[in-house]
Amino acid sequence: MKLLKSEFLKLVYQRRTYGLLLAAMAIDVLATAATPYVLSKSKLGIEMSLSTPTAVDAIYAKSLGGYLFVVIVGVFLMSSEFAHHTAIATFLATPKRIRALGAKLIVAAMFGAVFNLVASAVGLASGAIALSAYNIKVAPDSYIWVDYPASAMLTGAVLAVIGVAIGTLIRNQNLAVSLTMVWLFLVDRLIAFIFPDWGKWLPTGLITSLSDLHIKVGGANSPITIDTSSFLDPWPAAGMLLVYGIVFSMAAVLTTLRRDID
Amino acid sequence: MSTIEFKGLVKKYRDVTAVDDLWAEAKPGRITGFLGPNGAGKSTALRCLLGLANPTSGESLIGGRPYSGIAHPLQEVGAVLDSSGFNGSLTARQNLKIICAASGIDYKRINEVLELVELGNVKGKRTKGFSLGMRQRLSLAVALLGDPQVMVLDEPANGLDPLGIVWLRKFLRDLADQGRTILVSSHQLAEMQHTVDDVIIINHGKLVVKGTIAEVTKGKSLEEAFMNLVVGA
Ligand SMILES: Nc1ncnc2c1ncn2[C@@H]1O[C@H](COP(=O)(O)OP(=O)(O)OP(=O)(O)O)[C@@H](O)[C@H]1O
Numbered sequence A: 001m002k003l004l005k006s007e008f009l010k011l012v013y014q015r016r017t018y019g020l021l022l023a024a025m026a027i028d029v030l031a032t033a034a035t036p037y038v039l040s041k042s043k044l045g046i047e048m049s050l051s052t053p054t055a056v057d058a059i060y061a062k063s064l065g066g067y068l069f070v071v072i073v074g075v076f077l078m079s080s081e082f083a084h085h086t087a088i089a090t091f092l093a094t095p096k097r098i099r100a101l102g103a104k105l106i107v108a109a110m111f112g113a114v115f116n117l118v119a120s121a122v123g124l125a126s127g128a129i130a131l132s133a134y135n136i137k138v139a140p141d142s143y144i145w146v147d148y149p150a151s152a153m154l155t156g157a158v159l160a161v162i163g164v165a166i167g168t169l170i171r172n173q174n175l176a177v178s179l180t181m182v183w184l185f186l187v188d189r190l191i192a193f194i195f196p197d198w199g200k201w202l203p204t205g206l207i208t209s210l211s212d213l214h215i216k217v218g219g220a221n222s223p224i225t226i227d228t229s230s231f232l233d234p235w236p237a238a239g240m241l242l243v244y245g246i247v248f249s250m251a252a253v254l255t256t257l258r259r260d261i262d
Numbered sequence B: 001m002s003t004i005e006f007k008g009l010v011k012k013y014r015d016v017t018a019v020d021d022l023w024a025e026a027k028p029g030r031i032t033g034f035l036g037p038n039g040a041g042k043s044t045a046l047r048c049l050l051g052l053a054n055p056t057s058g059e060s061l062i063g064g065r066p067y068s069g070i071a072h073p074l075q076e077v078g079a080v081l082d083s084s085g086f087n088g089s090l091t092a093r094q095n096l097k098i099i100c101a102a103s104g105i106d107y108k109r110i111n112e113v114l115e116l117v118e119l120g121n122v123k124g125k126r127t128k129g130f131s132l133g134m135r136q137r138l139s140l141a142v143a144l145l146g147d148p149q150v151m152v153l154d155e156p157a158n159g160l161d162p163l164g165i166v167w168l169r170k171f172l173r174d175l176a177d178q179g180r181t182i183l184v185s186s187h188q189l190a191e192m193q194h195t196v197d198d199v200i201i202i203n204h205g206k207l208v209v210k211g212t213i214a215e216v217t218k219g220k221s222l223e224e225a226f227m228n229l230v231v232g233a
């Protein structure tokens, strides 16, 4: 309990945490608000009738994008300990390193879940407003009101844990943050774009799978293709995300137990 | 009771042996100076003592236990390390709260230790703007949080002005007089002569000499004695 409180204070005292939360909310709001517009523009070649439940679900699914910032919260929670050399105080207070790291992972998971839930709730609200602005009366599948917040919490928890793990593996703070961004924004998406069969197993693909949208729009002649028809179902995707979280946590524990702290 | 013991401690890095079979101890009620030139292995030995670096072989104990075996370490051992730091975007008080929370120390203690190190007036300031000397005092405040019986201090005089150094000397003396074990590393020999009761001198990771200050200096200054022993007469 003591350790959980200490790790929690590290997050709430850090102003950056609130900046990242605002950024997560902003990206969710922008994505849900802009998607109806994008889908309604046939020029992009991904025209989809907005008046179908799937299209409406797809708009609400854009509220799940906050994980990009959750992972950064996790990276900073760990890497700032090395950047500011507070890792020394942390491990002097708790020399059994597995306990200190365990507390950090637990707090990251809980905080990440709530963080992403808040961001996605704002995103869902913005989606509802955008749809009413487009005067769309079609209701989404009612399960999304439970499933999407639950998905947001799961992805928030797992991505925050992955972030902490990255922070232990790459002790240089700037490098850790930049590599994480490049990976999630670029590499993951590029792989998913070029090799869709692999992409669905990567975090971005799995998070998309959680929204349970099997969509295929666009095609050979259009500049943009969205094809999630072969993506996993939500439950296996959730399980696979958990596996990522566990593997990354184990890597974090193994490196932290072995290496010297300085 | 709270004796610090190095028992055949060895720490090798890839191409240097930073600490080479060190046998030494620091006793309660005394200030023990841990001396040696730059790169002698002082910080490395202290980091092994505090469980931050894994020794290659041998062990170092506090009150008969390795640091990692102490149930409430901050309440038993206070440490100032040369490489330790603070989160600059947090205030002094917030930095200390995080440490108190982790070790179950009452937040009341924060104001007490900040007064002790004469930082009471800047406790709400972010540590980013702290001078080297202020940081050093803040590190000392952290070491004092748990009111420990043992203090391990790596170059605590670094960054302190002459007044601060006099203050530190008196401070350490008071702590030792209360029966605490004080192990303090330094390369500032002239200063240490007036501060310490016992000395441990190492060079290239190896023990050169240990004993009371009188035994080691034999009437000469510590600086002279050190030069004779380390550089070779
Ligand atoms: N993390 C490390 N990796 C490799 N070598 C190291 C590491 N830390 C210390 N060393 C080496 O170990 C030796 C002892 O260094 P240490 O910092 O313990 O010396 P010191 O006595 O504290 O010196 P100073 O008075 O300058 O603080 C040096 O040769 C140093 O280069």
Ligand SMILES: [Mg+2]
Pocket: B042, B043, B044, B082, B154
């Ligand atoms: Mg040193």
